[in-house]
Amino acid sequence: MAKRKRRTFTPEFKAEAVRLCKAGDRTIGQVAADLDLTETALRYWVKQAEIDTGKGLPGAxxxxxxxxxxxxxxxxxxxxxxxxxxxxxxxxxxxxxx
Missing domain, CATH: 1.20.5 (Single alpha-helices involved in coiled-coils or other helix-helix interfaces)
Incomplete structure (x- = not known):
């Protein structure tokens, strides 16, 4: 499997990807595939969004x-x-x- 070139994404793109995941009609894996993202990166964005809104683990x-x-x-x-x-x-x- 060829290694991907590292890409950067705008905060708006990340927020929209997280919103699509939270909409609930598709899994994180499906959203990641649709947006050509790695599932790991998208999971991290979702987790970080929860922390930023105060729903994460204490101390995060x-x-x-x-x-x-x-x-x-x-x-x-x-x-x-x-x-x-x-x-x-x-x-x-x-x-x-x-």
């Missing part, structure tokens, strides 16, 4: 919280790199001044 992250977490992790990584650079610079200049 909403889409907004996930985005914020990703941004905070990027910021922490950048700050750690900046700190390491400044630490190296301070060590270098301390040796120079002796």
């Amino acid at each position: 992250l909403t889409s907004g919280e996930r985005e914020e977490l990703v941004e905070l992790r990027k910021q922490v990584k950048r700050l750690e790199l900046e700190r390491a650079i400044l630490k190296s610079a301070a060590t270098f200049f301390a040796k120079e001044s002796k």
